Amino acid sequence: MQPIPRIAAATAATTALALLLSACGSGGEEQTSAKDKQTLTVWGMGEEGKHLAKIGKEFTKKHPNITVKVTPVGWDVVHQKLTAAVAAGELPDMAQMGSTMLGEFIELDALEPVDEKTFKKDDFFPAAWNGGVKDGKAYGVPWYVDTRALYYRTDLAEKAGVDKPPATWKDQMDLAKAYKDKAKTKWGTYNQPANVGAWQTWLPFLYSAGGDLLDSSGKPDLDSPESVKALEEYAAYFDQGLSRKSSPPDYDVVKDFGTGDAPMFISGPWIVQNIQDQQPQLKGKYATAPLPAGESSTSWVGGASLVSFKDSEHKAAAKEFTKYLTETKQQAAWYEMAKSLPANESAFDEPQLKNAPEQLDAFEKQLKTAKTVPPLAKWEEFSGKIDEGVARVSQKGESPKKAAAWMQKATEGLVD
């Protein structure tokens, strides 16, 4: 229990820093032309940050006057680091930014609008592009995308007497039951029951039920009949003991997928690589499928965009680098390197993507119809309320209707 003083001190130190440094945060008035000799500072997240450094070197070979300096920042701390950097006026020139964080930094007025003549909306998956659009202006160029689809164990499905992927909610429920009853697995599926990020597995249910996060006037729409239906469907798995009701904060479903304890779950494309690395014995024993349909089979788009900051003095160079990163060839090469899906649609016709593992097909298909998570300034909090709403039905046993009403009330004040 020692760290409380530390946390208090950290809070305090951040604040003090903010107070001290806010005075010296100055805007970059002097713009450097793309042809001058300069260093471009870029923040990349997690694994991508490491790969980005390599691409930066290649970029410098073509543009010898621009040195790209990449700082990899962990996904778990990036939010705090960026906000602290905004406060201190110490932002890099550009950064990779998770799709759900865009809204917050648009609100903070830290991002430079995208030059929509250079970067064409039509080149990218519409949902990915729209994730960075606020009041008709785009603030991020989609770099890579991800979406959620269904993973399931084909070997165990066979044992349970099911030989095709679940296409509807009912199929999915039947498969979960068959896994548990006939294939004798511990659980039938894994729906994240609570904690940070539970919204990520619930949102596909909401979108597939035909629901939405916000209504047409921009107010939360979480108590709609569709939302209640999505919660009901989600909760049914807990009620029937088909999904675990609690999981530790750093629970890794891939492990339970490997043992067969959780033979089905909804997640993103990076899992294909994780399974290959961590559970190689699963090769040929699992498949992916588009989300089973409620009203429709609709997922949501995540991923990351490239943003440049208002205060940067190297906007021209940042534009060059962004251009380099988002062109077709580089996007396909990026897939090879980092195994994340290109945001530029044309890259899917490149050989690297054509030869990708078949498990990725479902994601490509899903991306075509996937919906945006609207950029909200208070997304962290908004999603936190969804996490809690989900926990209310999964753990507290509250009725979906009541939980939906609660979510609606809790999120009402969080949109402008």
Added chain:
Amino acid sequence: MATTTPSRRGVPDRTSKVRSGAGAGTGTGRRRGPGLRRDRLSVQNGPGWLFSTPFLVLFLTFMAVPIIATFLMSFTEFELRNVADPFSAEFIGLENYTRLFEDEKFLTSLFNTFYFVVLGVPLTVGAGLFAAVLLNRGVGRMRTVFRVGFYAPVVTSIVAVAVVWRFVLDPADGLISGLASEVGLKSPDFLGSNVLAMPSLIVMAVWRNLGTAMVLFLAGLQGIPTEVREAARLDGAGIWQEFRSITVPLLRPTMLYVSVMTTIGFLNVFEEPFVMTEGGPDNSTLTVSLDMYKEGFSYFHMGYASSMAYVLFTIILAVTLLQLRLLKDKTK
């Protein structure tokens, strides 16, 4: 919790005499009598100030300024957008505080924190005392081994501890469920149950912190003069009587120190729920500090989180004063 040297109250008189002499520094100014303020800054006191500068600078920068800043912040609506320009935060008076007491989540966290303290502190102090008494006389050669064993959790990283405890508590293939299935029982999902999650964390916290209490009690026990014990034994006191009438009363100062420090630490409980449950299931392990952390760092309601911090501070202050009163050393 503080793992530093116990205060003078906790150790026998002999050392305390030595120590008070050693605390020279600025103390010399005091001896020359109060009165002239200028005196304190005079040339003779220069070295004293010089030596304390590193501490003072660090203290002022990282403790005093933030303490004042958060206090002021607690009366404003300090949000993410104010980070760049702190003075633009809107002053809202006591609104944060009134909102707190209508905030269902905060009240839950308050309840959970008290639950944690009320069960956790007596258990920790009791277990620490028990271990200390045993170690002080019961075990001979293995003493060091036991001391290290009990103290190790205190200095082990919480992350490592959490990994181990997850293995212990895991309902599927944990240690407890393994033992339970040996005898044909089924173990519950400790961290997944609203009812059992908190007690599980309390047990873990007791195990983690009893080392500190034990070390302090050991120091206290060694300060009890052997003559007193011998006299008691000559008078025919049994083990229990000796414990009740000699050990406990003479340990009172240590007891006070240990329970005050443990209570403060437990009221601040953060790590255990943070790494084990994230406050779940259904907020049943959400503590004030964790709630504060979430409000402050995940949602950037710095003003609101600051007001939580001050409510917690007030509670800690009140509880500490109460303890100082109740456990006052009446033998002097």
